[in-house]
Amino acid sequence: MISPLRTVRVGAGPVAVVDDAATGHIFVAAAGAHQVDMLDARSGAPLHATTVHGSPILLAADGVSGHVFALLSSGVPDQVSMLDARTGRLLRTVPVGQRPFGIALDAPDGRAFVTGFDDAVLSVLDTHSGAVLRTVPLYQAHATVVAADGRAGRVYVATNAGLDVLDARSGTVVATAPVSPGALAVDEEGGRVYSAVGSGVVVLDTRRGTPLGEVAVPGAPSALALDAGVSRLVAGGTDAVSVLDTHNNAVLRGIHGGGETIALAVDHLTDQALVVTAGPLDAPGSDQGLSSGNKWGSGYTVCELSLAHGRARAVWGRGRLARPGVGLGTGETPAPPDRQFTEAGSGYVSVLDLATGTPRASLPVGRTPAAIAVDERTGHVFVANLDDDTVSVLALHP
Numbered sequence: 143m144i145s146p147l148r149t150v151r152v153g154a155g156p157v158a159v160v161d162d163a164a165t166g167h168i169f170v171a172a173a174g175a176h177q178v179d180m181l182d183a184r185s186g187a188p189l190h191a192t193t194v195h196g197s198p199i200l201l202a203a204d205g206v207s208g209h210v211f212a213l214l215s216s217g218v219p220d221q222v223s224m225l226d227a228r229t230g231r232l233l234r235t236v237p238v239g240q241r242p243f244g245i246a247l248d249a250p251d252g253r254a255f256v257t258g259f260d261d262a263v264l265s266v267l268d269t270h271s272g273a274v275l276r277t278v279p280l281y282q283a284h285a286t287v288v289a290a291d292g293r294a295g296r297v298y299v300a301t302n303a304g305l306d307v308l309d310a311r312s313g314t315v316v317a318t319a320p321v322s323p324g325a326l327a328v329d330e331e332g333g334r335v336y337s338a339v340g341s342g343v344v345v346l347d348t349r350r351g352t353p354l355g356e357v358a359v360p361g362a363p364s365a366l367a368l369d370a371g372v373s374r375l376v377a378g379g380t381d382a383v384s385v386l387d388t389h390n391n392a393v394l395r396g397i398h399g400g401g402e403t404i405a406l407a408v409d410h411l412t413d414q415a416l417v418v419t420a421g422p423l424d425a426p427g428s429d430q431g432l433s434s435g436n437k438w439g440s441g442y443t444v445c446e447l448s449l450a451h452g453r454a455r456a457v458w459g460r461g462r463l464a465r466p467g468v469g470l471g472t473g474e475t476p477a478p479p480d481r482q483f484t485e486a487g488s489g490y491v492s493v494l495d496l497a498t499g500t501p502r503a504s505l506p507v508g509r510t511p512a513a514i515a516v517d518e519r520t521g522h523v524f525v526a527n528l529d530d531d532t533v534s535v536l537a538l539h540p
Contacts, residue, residue, distance in 0.1 A: 146505055147522065147535040148186050152179040156526035156533060157199055161515040162227045164205035168515060168524050169225070170533055171198035171212060178212050178223075179533075180230035181524070183517040186535035190230035194223045200242065203227060206249040207269040213242040213256065222256055222265075224272035234272040238265040244288040246297065248310060255297050255310075257285035264288070264299055266313065278313035280306055289326040289335070294348040298326055298335055305337060307351035317351040319344075327368035327375065329388065336375055336388070338363040343377055345391055357391050359384045367406035367415055376415050378403025383417055407523070409516045412540045416523060418514050507534040 153172025160169050161183065168181040172191075178198055180190040196214030203210045210225040219237040222245075226233055239258015246255045247269065254267040262285045264278040282301035289298045290310065297308040305319040321344050323337035328348065335346040342359035343366070346352060361382025368375050373389040383397045401420035408415045508527025515524045516538065523536040 143539045144505060144523065145537045145539065147537050149508065150181060150186050150188060150533045150535060152181075152188070152526075152531060152533055153177045153191060154531050155197075155528060156531065157512050157528060158201045159513045159515045159524050159526040159533065160201040160203045160210070161517045161524070162203035162205060162210060163517065163519060164208065165227045166517075166519065167227060167230070168517065168533075169201055169203065169210050169212075169227075169230075170524075170526055171201050172531070173197040173199055173215075174531075178210070178225060178230070181533065183522060183524075184520050186522070186524070186533070192225060192230050192232050194232065195235055196221060198223070200245055202245045202247050202254065204247050204249050204254070204269045207252065209233070209269060209272070211245060211247075211254055211267075211269075213238075213245055215241060220258070222254075222267065222272075236267070236272060236274050238267075238274070239263040239277070239285070243286050246288045246290040248290040248292045248297075250292050251310065253290070253310065255288050255290055255299075257288045257299055259284055259286065262301060264297070264308070264313070276313055278308065280315070282306070287323055287326050289328050291328045291330050291335070291348050293330040294333070296348055296351075298328070298351070300324075300326070300337075305346070305351065319346055319351040319353060321346075321353065324364045325366045327366040329368060329370045331370060332373075332388065334388065336366055336368065338366050338377060338379075343375065343386060345388075355391055357386055357393060359386070359393065360396065361403075363403075365403045365406045367408045369408055369410070369415075371410065376406055376408070376417070378406055378417055378419070383419075404511065405514050407514045407516045409518055409521070409523075409538055411518050411521065412538050414538065416514055416516065416538075418511050418525070505536070507536075508532045 152170050153175030155174025156170050157173045158171035166183045170179040178192045197216045198212040199215050200213035208227050210227050212223045214221045221235050223235045224233045238256045240260035243259040244257045252269045256265040262280045266275045282303040284302045287300040295310045299306045300323050307317040325338040327336040333348045337344040340362045343357045345354045359377050361379025363377040363379040365378040375386040377384045380402050385395045387394050404418040507525050509529035511525045512528040513526040521538045525534040
C-alpha cells in the first residue's frame, strides 16, 4: 500500500528527481528556476537550493564519489554541473555535447557518460574531479539513451542508426546493433542488455551487442525497470504495463496502464514497482495479457505493483518528447530534455496487486507528475510535479 506524507514546494518546473542513498538526500531538477533542490529523504524537508547555469533536465547521483551530476540545457554551450551530495554546493560546471540527452554512471571506474543529441557525441567525465576526459564522436545523428556495464567494460548509446556498443576505456565503437531503443536496462550479472523498441523488448549480449531474441510487448514500451534478483523486467508503454521473466524471456503478466508510462521505479524491500502513467488506472489486469477498448481519464497516475521477492537493480523511464529518443546506471532514470505532456491535470497514485492486476488504493499527487524516486532506507517515494512546482512525498508499505 501507499499513503501520503507531505507536499513540498520546490523551484519552478521540476522535471527530474534522484535519491542519493549514501547521504540520505533527494535531489530535484527545477528546470524553470535554473536550480537543483536538495531534500531530506526521511522528512522530505527542503535543505538547500543551488543555482546552476542553465535549466537542469537530468540528474544522476554517484554514491562512490559523493557527487550529483545535473545536465543543463538552454546554455551556450550546454553543460554538466557537479554538486556535492552532502551539502548540495555547486563544485564545477563543464561543457559537453549539444543538447545533452542521457547520462549513465560507472561508479566503480569513476566515469560518467553523457550523450549530446544534436552533435552525436559521447562526453566521458571523471566522477571525482568532474573533468571531461574525452569526447567520442559517434558519426550518427541524435545520440539519445545511454547505459553502462562496468563488468563488461561497455557503454551502450542509442542513435537514430542503431545501438552503438563502445569500449568503456578507449571509447572505440566495437559493434552496432540494429535496434534504436527508447529505454535500456543492463543486467551485469546476467550479461544481458534489454532494449525497449516499438514492438517489444530486444535482448542483447552485453559484450558484443548481439541480439539474442525479442519479447513481444504491447503498448510500444518506452520505460524499463530491471529486477535482476528475481529475473524480472517491468516494461511500460501506452495503456500497457508488462512483467517479463528474464530467465526464459517470456511475458508473465500484462496489466492495463492508464495511458503513456512516464517513469518506473522498483523498491525491493517491499517487493513493489511504481509506475507513473499519463492517466488514472481504471481497469483490472489480467494474467492472459492486455485487452483493448478501455477508456482512460485525464491526469496522471502512479501505479503500485507488487513484485514477488523483488530486488531492484536498475530503473529506467521517460516522458513524451518533442524530439525522438529517451535514458542511470545505478538506480533512478533521468528524464530526457524537452519533456512534453498531452494534458495537464491532477495526478493520482493507484495501488495495484500484480498477482491479480486489481487496483487496491488511489491517492492524489500534484499536477503533471514528471519523475519518481524511491528511498529504500526510509520507504519514501518522491514524485516531482511539473505544473505546480511541488514534490509529493509518499510512504510505501509492504
